[in-house]
Amino acid sequence: MKKLLFFCLFILYLPAAAVAQTIVTGKVYHAQSQQAIAGAVVRANTGETTQTTSDGRYQLTVSAEALYFVISHVGFVPDTVAILKDQRIEYMTPLQPQQNMLREVQVQGYETNRPLLQTAGAISILDSEVIQRTDESSLVRAVNTVPGVRMDERAPASYRISIRGSTLRSPYGIRNVKLYFNGIPLTEANGTTALNLLDAASIGSIEILKGPTASVYGAGTGGTVLLEPKRATVGTELQAGATIGSYGYQKYRAAASIGSAKSNVLVQYTHQQYDGYREQSALDRKVLLISPEFYISDKQTINSHIIYSDLYYELPGGLTLEQYNENPRQARGGEFGSVKQNASMNQESINIGLKQEYKFTDNWSNTTAVYTSHRFRDHPFNTDYERNANQEYGVRSSLEYNTTIGSVGARYIFGGEFQHGFEAARTYDNNSSAVGALRTDDEVTAKTGFVFGQAEFELPADFILTTALSLNDTQYEIIRLAQATSGNYTYTKDFDAVLSPRIALLKRLTNQLSAHASISSGFSPPTEEEILTSNGSLNTALEPEKGTNYELGIRGYSLQNRLSFDVVSFYFRLNETIVSRQDASSVAVFRNVGSTSQKGIETALSYTFVDAPEDWLSLFKVWGSYTYNHFRFKDYTIYREAQQKEIDLSGNHLTGVAPHSATVGIDAATNFGLYLNAIANYVDDIPLNDENTAYADKYLVIGTKAGIRRSIAKQLQLDVFAGVDNLTDEKYSLGNDMNAFGGRFYQPAPDRNYYTGISLKYSLQ
Known part of the structure; x- marks a missing residue:
C-alpha cells in the first residue's frame, strides 16, 4: 500500500505518455452566445475520451485508426467531427442548445449504472451545484433538501443522519445508515460512521438510497x-x-x-x-x-x-x-x-x-x-x-x-x-x-x-x-x-x-x-x-x-x-x-x-x-x-x-x-x-x-x-x-x-x- 501511495504522488510529476499517433485539439462553445462550454465530453470512435476545460478547450490523443470524434454535453445537440489526417488544426465546434432534450442522470445505486428513469428505487441525487448552494461549511443544508432525509448537527462536526426515522437508535453519531466513499465502505465494521473526517468541499456528488438496501449493500434498515x-x-x-x-x-x-x-x-x-x-x-x-x-x-x-x-x-x-x-x-x-x-x-x-x-x-x-x-x-x-x-x-x-x-x-x-x-x-x-x-x-x-x-x-x-x-x-x-x-x-x-x-x-x-x-x-x-x-x-x-x-x-x-x-x-x-x-x-x-x-x-x-x-x-x-x-x-x-x-x-x-x-x-x-x-x-x-x-x-x-x-x-x-x-x-x-x-x-x-x-x-x- 505504501508503494502505491508513493506511485500516486510520483505520477503528479510525470508527463502524459504519448501512446497514439494523432493529437486533436480544439474548443467547444455555445453556438448562440459564443461562450465556452466546460465539461463537454469528447469521445473518438476508437474509444479515447476527454472533457473540455473551463475555457472550453481540449486535447485528445487518439490512435491512427480514429476517423471521427463526437462532442456532447447535457442540454446540447451532440456534434460529430471528422478527423483530418496529417493536419495540425484546431477544431472549433459550436454546439446548439436543445431545450427539449431529456436530462437524464446516471446513477450508481443498486449497482445498476442506469439512467435514473430506469432505476427502480427511491434515490435522490445531490450534485456539486446543490452542495455549493451554501458556504460548504457542512453537508447539513444540502442533505436536508432531500425528502425523507434529515441531517442534524448537534454540535459543529457532530453529525447524525436520519433516513425515514432511522435516528431512533442514534442519540449521537451515524448508525443504521451505510455510507460509501468512492465505492468503498466508509461505515466501519462496528456499524458506526465517522463522516466528520470529511470536509464538504471534498465531496463531488451524493446519492441517497432510502429504505432497506441490504441486497447489494449489506446489513441495514435505514438506507445507503x-x-x-x-x-x-x-x-x-x-x-x-x-x-x-x-x-x-x-x-x-x-x-x-x-x-x-x-x-x-x-x-x-x-x-x-x-x-x-x-x-x-x-x-x-x-x-x-x-x-x-x-x-x-x-x-x-x-x-x-x-x-x-x-x-x-x-x-x-x-x-x-x-x-x-x-x-x-x-x-x-x-x-x-x-x-x-x-x-x-x-x-x-x-x-x-x-x-x-x-x-x-x-x-x-x-x-x-x-x-x-x-x-x-x-x-x-x-x-x-x-x-x-x-x-x-x-x-x-x-x-x-x-x-x-x-x-x-x-x-x-x-x-x-x-x-x-x-x-x-x-x-x-x-x-x-x-x-x-x-x-x-x-x-x-x-x-x-x-x-x-x-x-x-x-x-x-x-x-x-x-x-x-x-x-x-x-x-x-x-x-x-x-x-x-x-x-x-x-x-x-x-x-x-x-x-x-x-x-x-x-x-x-x-x-x-x-x-x-x-x-x-x-x-x-x-x-x-x-x-x-x-x-x-x-x-x-x-x-x-x-x-x-x-x-x-x-x-x-x-x-x-x-x-x-x-x-x-x-x-x-x-x-x-x-x-x-x-x-x-x-x-x-x-x-x-x-x-x-x-x-x-x-x-x-x-x-x-x-x-x-x-x-x-x-x-x-x-x-x-x-x-x-x-x-x-x-x-x-x-x-x-x-x-x-x-x-x-x-x-x-x-x-x-x-x-x-x-x-x-x-x-x-x-x-x-x-x-x-x-x-x-x-x-x-x-x-x-x-x-x-x-x-x-x-x-x-x-x-x-x-x-x-x-x-x-x-x-x-x-x-x-x-x-x-x-x-x-x-x-x-x-x-x-x-x-x-x-x-x-x-x-x-x-x-x-x-x-x-x-x-x-x-x-x-
Missing part, C-alpha cells in the same frame, strides 16, 4: 449514502478560496489538479475554524484529500483516494426547556458541565482506498476495492474520559455478466464485502478535563460481511425486473483487560446469518415517465457502542432489527422537460426495533421494543422557467420537496418506576420524526455571471421522547447566497459570494437529544449569521 470524491478535470488547474463569517467562522481551501486522457490527480487541502455560537462549541478541522484516477486502457481504470483528517470540536451538551428559553447560547452546566469537563473530541485519522474496474470482455467485468483506515481519539466527555485507537481494513468485489436470453437482455452481478476492525478502548474518570483513574480497558474486534447476487432482466413492453439476495453476518469479540468492579472476561456475540431479499419492477411508460415498485427486507445488527455502552456495561440481550419495506413510485419530466417530479410512497414494518434512553449519568442505554409502523410519502418537484444561456436571465428555476410521515410505535411498553407500573406507548408518534417537512428553493443566474440561491426549510413539531410528552417547536429557516462568477482573461475564473443563514432569526433546535435524562433535549442552532468568500481557479495551458 454513496459519496463520490471530487475529481480533477482535463488540464492543469490551481484553485484557492477563503470564506469568513459570523461567530469566528473561517474556511480556507487550496487545490491543484492535473488531468489528461490517461490520468488525473486532485490534491486538495481545507482548513475550517469556528469559535461557536454556544459556549464550548468551537471547531478546528484540517483535511487533506488526494484523489488520483488512471485510465490504464479501454479495459482497465484505477482510482483511489487518500484522506488525512485532523479534527477537534467541542460538545456544548443538551439544555432543558427552561435553559433553552433563558439563554440558548449557554452550554450544559452543573456538576458534569461541558465547560468544566472540557467535553470535546480530538480525532486524527487516515483513510486509504484503491478501486479497480476491469473489463475482461464485452460481457464480463469486475470491480474490486480495498481500503484501510486508522483513527485515534482523545475524548473528554461530561461523565468520563475516553481514549481509543481503531484500525480497520476491508474489501469489496463484484463480478458483472451481461447477456441476452432470447430477446430479453440480462445482467447478473455477484459479489461480496468483508470488513475487519480492531479497537483498543480505555475509559477513565474525568477530573475537570484531566485524565483520572482507569475505569475499563477493552479490546474489541468487529467482523462483518456479506455475499450478494443480483439479476436484471429487460423484459418486453419496457419492463425492467430486478431480483437480489444477500447473506449477512456480523460478529463482535470483546476482551476486557481491566475493570475495577467485575474483573477480566471475554465476550463474543455472533449474530445469526440473515438472508435479505429484494425484488423490484420498473415500467418505462414513455421516454419521459417511469413507474416502479419494490419489496425489500432489511436486517440491522446492533453496533458495538450499543452492546458495549460508555459506562462499561454489556448489553447482551440486544438483538438485530428486522423489517420489510413496500414501495411505489413514479418519476419523470413534462411540459417540454421544464417540470421534473419524483413521488414515492412506502410502508415499512420494523420488528425488534432498537430504541435508546439516557440514564442519570447521560449514558445511552439501548433495548429492543416490539415494532414500528412507518408509512410515508416523499415528493420532489422542480420547474425551470428560464434555461437560456444566451439571454441576460440565463436561468430561473424553482424547486421543492415535501415529506409526510405517519410513523407509530407498535407493541411497545415501558416500566415507569415512579408509578411502579408498565405504560403502553403503542400508537405513539415515533421519536425524533416530524410528521411534515418541506423545502422550497430558487436558483437564478444571468449570462454576466450573477447568481442567487435561496432555500426555505420547514420542519413540523418533533416528539422528543417516546412518551410524546415533550416536543420541539416547528420552525421555518431561510438561507440565501448570492455572488458573481466571471472568467478573467482566458485562464482565471473568479467567484465572489456572500450569504446569510437563518435570515428570519428563527429560534430552533437542530439535533435534539431524544429521551434525554432530566429533559436535556435541546441543542440550539445559531441565530441569524452571515458569511462572505472568494474562490479563484487558474487554468494552466
Whole structure:
C-alpha cells in the first residue's frame, strides 16, 4: 500500500505518455452566445475520451485508426467531427442548445449504472451545484433538501443522519445508515460512521438510497449514502478560496489538479475554524484529500483516494426547556458541565482506498476495492474520559455478466464485502478535563460481511425486473483487560446469518415517465457502542432489527422537460426495533421494543422557467420537496418506576420524526455571471421522547447566497459570494437529544449569521 501511495504522488510529476499517433485539439462553445462550454465530453470512435476545460478547450490523443470524434454535453445537440489526417488544426465546434432534450442522470445505486428513469428505487441525487448552494461549511443544508432525509448537527462536526426515522437508535453519531466513499465502505465494521473526517468541499456528488438496501449493500434498515470524491478535470488547474463569517467562522481551501486522457490527480487541502455560537462549541478541522484516477486502457481504470483528517470540536451538551428559553447560547452546566469537563473530541485519522474496474470482455467485468483506515481519539466527555485507537481494513468485489436470453437482455452481478476492525478502548474518570483513574480497558474486534447476487432482466413492453439476495453476518469479540468492579472476561456475540431479499419492477411508460415498485427486507445488527455502552456495561440481550419495506413510485419530466417530479410512497414494518434512553449519568442505554409502523410519502418537484444561456436571465428555476410521515410505535411498553407500573406507548408518534417537512428553493443566474440561491426549510413539531410528552417547536429557516462568477482573461475564473443563514432569526433546535435524562433535549442552532468568500481557479495551458 505504501508503494502505491508513493506511485500516486510520483505520477503528479510525470508527463502524459504519448501512446497514439494523432493529437486533436480544439474548443467547444455555445453556438448562440459564443461562450465556452466546460465539461463537454469528447469521445473518438476508437474509444479515447476527454472533457473540455473551463475555457472550453481540449486535447485528445487518439490512435491512427480514429476517423471521427463526437462532442456532447447535457442540454446540447451532440456534434460529430471528422478527423483530418496529417493536419495540425484546431477544431472549433459550436454546439446548439436543445431545450427539449431529456436530462437524464446516471446513477450508481443498486449497482445498476442506469439512467435514473430506469432505476427502480427511491434515490435522490445531490450534485456539486446543490452542495455549493451554501458556504460548504457542512453537508447539513444540502442533505436536508432531500425528502425523507434529515441531517442534524448537534454540535459543529457532530453529525447524525436520519433516513425515514432511522435516528431512533442514534442519540449521537451515524448508525443504521451505510455510507460509501468512492465505492468503498466508509461505515466501519462496528456499524458506526465517522463522516466528520470529511470536509464538504471534498465531496463531488451524493446519492441517497432510502429504505432497506441490504441486497447489494449489506446489513441495514435505514438506507445507503454513496459519496463520490471530487475529481480533477482535463488540464492543469490551481484553485484557492477563503470564506469568513459570523461567530469566528473561517474556511480556507487550496487545490491543484492535473488531468489528461490517461490520468488525473486532485490534491486538495481545507482548513475550517469556528469559535461557536454556544459556549464550548468551537471547531478546528484540517483535511487533506488526494484523489488520483488512471485510465490504464479501454479495459482497465484505477482510482483511489487518500484522506488525512485532523479534527477537534467541542460538545456544548443538551439544555432543558427552561435553559433553552433563558439563554440558548449557554452550554450544559452543573456538576458534569461541558465547560468544566472540557467535553470535546480530538480525532486524527487516515483513510486509504484503491478501486479497480476491469473489463475482461464485452460481457464480463469486475470491480474490486480495498481500503484501510486508522483513527485515534482523545475524548473528554461530561461523565468520563475516553481514549481509543481503531484500525480497520476491508474489501469489496463484484463480478458483472451481461447477456441476452432470447430477446430479453440480462445482467447478473455477484459479489461480496468483508470488513475487519480492531479497537483498543480505555475509559477513565474525568477530573475537570484531566485524565483520572482507569475505569475499563477493552479490546474489541468487529467482523462483518456479506455475499450478494443480483439479476436484471429487460423484459418486453419496457419492463425492467430486478431480483437480489444477500447473506449477512456480523460478529463482535470483546476482551476486557481491566475493570475495577467485575474483573477480566471475554465476550463474543455472533449474530445469526440473515438472508435479505429484494425484488423490484420498473415500467418505462414513455421516454419521459417511469413507474416502479419494490419489496425489500432489511436486517440491522446492533453496533458495538450499543452492546458495549460508555459506562462499561454489556448489553447482551440486544438483538438485530428486522423489517420489510413496500414501495411505489413514479418519476419523470413534462411540459417540454421544464417540470421534473419524483413521488414515492412506502410502508415499512420494523420488528425488534432498537430504541435508546439516557440514564442519570447521560449514558445511552439501548433495548429492543416490539415494532414500528412507518408509512410515508416523499415528493420532489422542480420547474425551470428560464434555461437560456444566451439571454441576460440565463436561468430561473424553482424547486421543492415535501415529506409526510405517519410513523407509530407498535407493541411497545415501558416500566415507569415512579408509578411502579408498565405504560403502553403503542400508537405513539415515533421519536425524533416530524410528521411534515418541506423545502422550497430558487436558483437564478444571468449570462454576466450573477447568481442567487435561496432555500426555505420547514420542519413540523418533533416528539422528543417516546412518551410524546415533550416536543420541539416547528420552525421555518431561510438561507440565501448570492455572488458573481466571471472568467478573467482566458485562464482565471473568479467567484465572489456572500450569504446569510437563518435570515428570519428563527429560534430552533437542530439535533435534539431524544429521551434525554432530566429533559436535556435541546441543542440550539445559531441565530441569524452571515458569511462572505472568494474562490479563484487558474487554468494552466
